[in-house]
Amino acid sequence: MTNLTTIIMAAGKGTRMKSTRPKVLQPLAGKPLLQHVLTTAKKLGSQKNIIIYGFEGRQVKDAFANESIDWVEQAEQLGTGHAVQMALPVLPTDGKSLILSGDVPLIGVDTLEKLSNTDSRFAMLTINIANPFGLGRIVRKDGKVIAIVEEKDATDTQKQISEINSGVYCVDNAILHNYLKNLNNNNAQGEYYLTDIVKMAVDDGIEIATVSPTYQFEIEGVNDRIQLANLERTWQAHQAENLMKQGVHIIDPSRFDLRGTLTVGRDVEIDINVIIEGDCTFGDNVKIGAGCVIKNSHIASGTVVQPYSLFDNAVVGEQNQIGTFSRLRPNAVTAKDVHIGNFVELKNTQMADGAKANHLAYLGDSTVGERTNIGAGTITANYDGVNKFKTTIGNDVSVGSNVVLVAPVTLGDKVTVGAGSTITKDVAEDKLVVARGRQTVIDGWVRPVKEKK
Incomplete structure (x- = not known):
């Protein structure tokens, strides 16, 4: 689609990797995790690629020095909502943005094309999985998305929901400019959650479209x-x-x-x-x-x-x-x-x-x-x-x-x-x-031997 921006969150340290390299530079199939995501964005024809960097940012920037990227620093990691907030100064006010994660490397071009080509101003990638424990559930009413409920906040009934949030979105830039500035960190983690903009959209009567990936591995992230x-x-x-x-x-x-x-x-x-x-x-x-x-x-x-x-x-x-x-x-x-x-x-x-x-x-x-x-x-x-x-x-x-x-x-x-x-x-x-010395036998030569002690 035209007027498509891609925002890639790539600021995390990846503590569990036990590495001096940022998590997004760890290799999968011979390429850094972040390279997979960026390559997919370019195949989609994204006109503007914004990468939010943080831990060991110089390493990340040096690794992609030959790419056309708008770099945005997230000096403090205060949540996914905070990360995308950092992109607002360079984010266009028109068009749509795909919001991706640099440690979710295998998202497919076909999947993102479906997501970015919905008629909705707010679309998200969801999937039904057999074991959704620990993941945010998609709550629907009359078939429409009304909320994302995290595991720790879910009721017993909500925990039975198998449809989960992948953390991948395609949203009108005007919505992002409007909602991101209103995020707060009034929660146990003290972080700004990107998922809060889902609730804002529902409250404003914006119908949220959902698309599912072809393969589950497309939304699998890497932490260790x-x-x-x-x-x-x-x-x-x-x-x-x-x-x-x-x-x-x-x-x-x-x-x-x-x-x-x-x-x-x-x-x-x-x-x-x-x-x-x-x-x-x-x-x-x-x-x-x-x-x-x-x-x-x-x-x-x-x-x-x-x-x-x-x-x-x-x-x-x-x-x-x-x-x-x-x-x-x-x-x-x-x-x-x-x-x-x-x-x-x-x-x-x-x-x-x-x-x-x-x-x-x-x-x-x-x-x-x-x-x-x-x-x-x-x-x-x-x-x-x-x-x-x-x-x-x-x-x-x-x-x-x-x-x-x-x-x-x-x-x-x-x-x-x-x-x-x-x-x-x-x-x-x-x-x-023929260019070699003539063979010569030396008469009387005796090979040296070690003397017995």
Whole structure:
């Protein structure tokens, strides 16, 4: 909707976290709790995002320094009503505001769209749950909301109500400007409660609309490490379920972590303890072995990634064989039918169709031609302590084991490099090059032995 403001309460310390970091900076699915809420607000098209900060506010502001945010300080934490009061000086007088909490990270875009698009000037998110103990109950008369009653104030009859208040609202800004200034703290806690504006609206004859979330976890907050861990597993199970509905074969959803987004083709298979971070794409028939960590990478169809491989900003072509224990660092790019084997590392290296590096190699700042084979133990020495240099290897090259290619250096097509060589100069195509000391046997040499005491 147009003229939508989002107010996010993020001032709490989170004492039960036992942390030097504010609660809203604790991570869930690889991102701070507050980042989840802010990302959702931006997806809604919120024109103005107000964040109310408090404990360790500098940490919070620094973490979101690149975002367009109106920061408002709540120096003293005197309740939810007091928090939103702090936003009044920067709150527009027209339009509506969504009021969210920075420690309730998984509220869905669809849910908030329904909430913000009601015809009412005052809407709130409620849900029926099996065990509402400790939560504010929604009291209705003739189907209309007339009050929110907290657990400690509820009668026995009211305690049987299963509909609870989530603490998420969408309210006309004019109402907020009018009601928030009239809040008082005449209660046992000495705090200003946001829920009091519900009673004010009812007294003024404003009908309150209610919307329910699709999933209960959307309104679950985080107060300690146990709740954080439980919500993490709930969210991961939800993401795994969505992927399985798309046809992904996840071997064990309880041992799967998606900390970003994953776009998949058909018949993708993901083994246990795989972690996927950032934005990733897997093509048809991709298989990911156990224990892999894949970040911001794209893997084309038919590729098999063996266990315990690490990808970071890599682009992998079709029908590749990768791993085990391989590492593809930023700007590692492989074409079709490439083999990257055990304990092989690529950094800023491009490998053409059919190229292979199957064992114990490091290729940095390199290009490797078609059908070229890199022997075990081979490295490109790309760094002189100050600058990085490039190694260029042509097509159909055979590089023996334990070779050092000292960049900058170029090997032409069909070059053969003898095992154990250190290559410092360019080699023309079709040549055999050997650069190593001649084997010598030293007659009369005796290995030292320890003297017996």
